[in-house]
Structure formats: structure tokens, C-alpha cells
Amino acid sequence: MIFQVLVLTPLVFLGLVAFVRCLEIAIDDWEFVTRITRLQCTCDQLVPELAPLMSQAVADDGLVAMLSPKWQPFQKMLNVAVITSAVVGGDAGVIVFWVSRLLYLAIAVGAAAGALALGWASWYQWRHWCRASRPPPRDVPRPSRSRGRATAATSWGGQERARRDAAV
Numbered sequence: 574m575i576f577q578v579l580v581l582t583p584l585v586f587l588g589l590v591a592f593v594r595c596l597e598i599a600i601d602d603w604e605f606v607t608r609i610t611r612l613q614c615t616c617d618q619l620v621p622e623l624a625p626l627m628s629q630a631v632a633d634d635g636l637v638a639m640l641s642p643k644w645q646p647f648q649k650m651l652n653v654a655v656i657t658s659a660v661v662g663g664d665a666g667v668i669v670f671w672v673s674r675l676l677y678l679a680i681a682v683g684a685a686a687g688a689l690a691l692g693w694a695s696w697y698q699w700r701h702w703c704r705a706s707r708p709p710p711r712d713v714p715r716p717s718r719s720r721g722r723a724t725a726a727t728s729w730g731g732q733e734r735a736r737r738d739a740a741v
Contacts, residue, residue, distance in 0.1 A: 574671040581664035588657030595652050596698055600705045654694035662687025 617624045666683025670676065 574667060577667040578664065578671070581660055581667060584660045585657060585664055588653055588660055592653040592657055592694060596701055600701065604705065654691060654698065658687045658690035658694060661690040 613627055617627065662683040662685075665686035666679040669682040670679035673679070
């Protein structure tokens with residue numbers, strides 16, 4: 574019993590550290606993609622001749638998504654959090670079995686601890702994703718619905734520029 578606790582407890586720590594790091598990397602990747610899209614939109618507005626060339630590298634979101642839109646929120650959870658919560662449940666079950674010698678109680682406590690750990694990981698991840706996904710400032714171009722590119726009339730502030738140019 575002591576061996577299981579000595580092995581499972583450090584695994585929980587490693588799992589939590591890996592989960593937090595994976596979440597940070599995923600948020601950084603999302604922010605980089607957002608910035609690259611903004612740069613492409615700005616380049617499309619400044620040099621319209623390059624728009625066909627730059628649109629060749631852009632794929633439809635549906636083609637590159639791992640899961641269907643219905644399951645997209647769970648895509649972020651299918652990582653270290655599930656494994657870590659299973660190890661937490663196993664660790665709690667081993668400790669309860671060591672103390673009480675009742676298998677049904679150990680299984681119940683282990684399952685509850687695993688479910689609580691997964692719930693905490695989901696909440697933690699959701700909170701950090703919501704904090705990272707604030708809307709961009711008003712002066713940043715936003716991609717249009719057509720090819721993922723902004724045009725002068727569809728970008729933020731583009732309508733005012735179009736009206737100003739039409740008045741001149």
C-alpha cells in the first residue's frame with residue numbers, strides 16, 4: 574500500500590504541472606493564430622494584390638478541426654487532465670482502502686475524487702480560456718465571413734474609412 578501511495582502521489586503532481594503547462598501552451602498558440610490572422614487582414618487591406626496569394630494558405634476551419642463543433646469544448650479537456658484525475662482517484666482509493674480495508678468504500682471515494690479532480694480541471698481550464706479570449710481592441714481588423722480575410726468594408730473601422738473615401 575505504501576508503494577502505491579509513493580508512486581501515485583508524485584504522478585498526481587507531475588500530471589497537474591503538465592496540465593497547467595499544456596493549458597498555457599494552448600492559450601499561447603491561440604493568441605499567436607489570432608495575431609497572425611490580424612496581420613494577414615492588415616496585409617490584405619494595405620496590399621490588395623497579395624490577397625489571392627495569401628488566401629491560398631488558408632484552409633476552411635471545418636477541414637482542420639479535430640472534432641465536430643458540438644464537441645469542440647471537450648477538445649481542450651482530452652489531455653492530461655483526464656489522466657491526472659484518474660490518478661487522483663486511484664490515489665484516494667488506495668489511501669481509503671489502506672485505512673478502512675473496505676473495497677466498495679475505496680472504489681466510491683476514488684471515483685468521487687477523480688470526478689472532483691476532473692471538475693476542478695474543467696473549471697480551471699474554462700476560467701483561463703475565458704480570460705485569454707477577450708475581444709480585440711476596436712481598431713484591429715476583423716476577418717470577414719467569406720475567406721477568413723478582412724476587406725475595407727467589413728473590418729472594424731473600415732466602414733468609416735469607406736464613407737470618408739466615398740465623400741472625397
